[in-house]
Amino acid sequence: MVETGHYLVLSSIIFTIGVIGVLTRRNVIIILMSIELMLNSVNLNLIAFSNHLQDLSGQVFAIFVITVAAAEAAVGLGIVIALFSNKETVNVDEIDLMKG
Amino acid sequence: METILFYILAGILVTFSILTVTAHNPVRSAVSLISALLAMAGIFFLLEAEFVGAVQVLVYVGGIMVLFLFVIMLVNVREMETQRRTSRQWRTAVVLGVVLSCELIFFVVRGTDIFSTEAVGPNLIVEAHTRNTESVGSLLYSTYLLPFEIASILLLVAMVGAVVLTLKER
Numbered sequence: 638m639v640e641t642g643h644y645l646v647l648s649s650i651i652f653t654i655g656v657i658g659v660l661t662r663r664n665v666i667i668i669l670m671s672i673e674l675m676l677n678s679v680n681l682n683l684i685a686f687s688n689h690l691q692d693l694s695g696q697v698f699a700i701f702v703i704t705v706a707a708a709e710a711a712v713g714l715g716i717v718i719a720l721f722s723n724k725e726t727v728n729v730d731e732i733d734l735m736k737g
Numbered sequence: 738m739e740t741i742l743f744y745i746l747a748g749i750l751v752t753f754s755i756l757t758v759t760a761h762n763p764v765r766s767a768v769s770l771i772s773a774l775l776a777m778a779g780i781f782f783l784l785e786a787e788f789v790g791a792v793q794v795l796v797y798v799g800g801i802m803v804l805f806l807f808v809i810m811l812v813n814v815r816e817m818e819t820q821r822r823t824s825r826q827w828r829t830a831v832v833l834g835v836v837l838s839c840e841l842i843f844f845v846v847r848g849t850d851i852f853s854t855e856a857v858g859p860n861l862i863v864e865a866h867t868r869n870t871e872s873v874g875s876l877l878y879s880t881y882l883l884p885f886e887i888a889s890i891l892l893l894v895a896m897v898g899a900v901v902l903t904l905k906e907r
Contacts, residue, residue, distance in 0.1 A: 639743045642849040647747050649841035653834050658758035660830030661823045666763050670770050688784040696873050697881050699789045704888045708895035710801045714808045715902035721812045730824050
């Protein structure tokens with residue numbers, strides 16, 4: 638029997654890897670993939686607590702998170718395609734139309 | 738047995754997550770992410786969440802990652818491989834990431850004593866023989882009916898949005 642704390646530590650490690658990926662990479666597709674990784678680590682948290690408390694609500698919420706991740710991937714990749722056909726790049730630091 | 742399996746899966750998961758973030762080639766990155774997601778599905782099976790594990794494999798690996806691979810093929814991969822892969826802020830980002838990791842693990846370790854070991858909550862799994870998929874399904878269609886419908890509307894809106902975004906204007 639693995640303690641719930643171990644799952645939480647694993648989940649926080651995966652979340653941090655995702656954060657580092659979002660902040661360091663230039664390629665917008667890899668940034669989207671890192672976001673998927675972060676969403677998945679949250680799922681692991683929800684399911685670990687669902688198992689710990691013997692309450693199925695956590696699993697239902699994990700399914701909702703997967704739904705939102707699918708919607709986010711579809712729209713995000715649509716934006717990437719539109720961007721590539723207009724600006725011929727997928728690097729985030731070359732997309733500076735707003736000059737913020 | 739469960740412990741050994743957990744550590745094997747956790748090792749695979751962490752390794753492939755790091756490979757996803759560090760790989761030069763986006764295709765390699767996507768394949769690493771697929772492996773990481775499969776290991777995550779294995780951990781869900783360990784946690785007795787069979788339905789979510791199956792959904793993870795079907796939706797993430799079968800749907801989302803195939804979509805990612807299609808988009809990687811549509812944009813220019815050869816060019817991406819030769820370019821610099823990190824943005825200028827990577828040193829700050831790594832420091833921030835390490836700090837975040839330390840904070841999270843600190844709070845988890847501190848909080849472990851506070852977790853109640855007793856089963857609480859309205860949707861208890863009392864009978865051990867109840868099937869996971871069946872229980873999740875009945876919960877989804879009774880208590881969480883409204884969020885379920887909202888999720889379906891969200892998917893519809895996302896689909897229309899993706900079509901409109903990629904449509905060529907003429």
